[in-house]
Amino acid sequence: MLASFAMRLILSILFAASLVPVKASDGAAPDFSNYPHTQWFTSHVYWQTNALAHLPEKRLLWLTEFPCGDGSAFQSYVAESGREYMGLYTELATYGGHYRELSTNQLQALRSALRELPSTNASPPIESLVVLSFREGTNWITRTYDTDALPKPMGQIYRIMEIKWQRAFRVK
DSSP: OHHHHHHHHHHHHHHHHHTSOOOOOSSSOOOOTTSOOOHHHHHHHHHHHOHHHHTTTTEEEEEEEOTTSTTEEEEEEEETTSEEEEEEEESSOEEEEEEEEOOHHHHHHHHHHHHHOOOOOOOOOGGGEEEEEEEETTEEEEEEEETTSOOHHHHHHHHHTTOOOGGGGGOO
16 A cells, blocks of 8 residues: 555656756747748657657757758657667658668767757748757757758768758758
């Protein structure tokens, strides 16, 4: 009986702790209010920015671009172990999804580039929007950048992850 009460108490505490907001970024959270309010777009943003969704997968980062606007997304994520996934998603299908393993040196360089990212958030047109979420300690941080004006550390991230996607070719 006491064990049952203790278990319920622990579960209640864990549930209450899960309701505490998670830090979104060092500065203000990204503003997605000027983007489409479609179910497709909002669900992609929700799953990318929801810290609890990434805990079981032990993800280090999640990157999304919307090169054709609402209705399609290029997504890539990297697990803490270095396992990387890339795929193109549309409202109808997933194309070209594949996995690969980053080397220890690539993973170390990726973590270094993440630490160097500016904490600013851009609000470009959706076709130029890149949303990057990543783990920093126990926080899941989300930042937005303009693919036409990426900061240098984002260029390093694209190169390390070997992202050869539309606007990634412009990164110097």
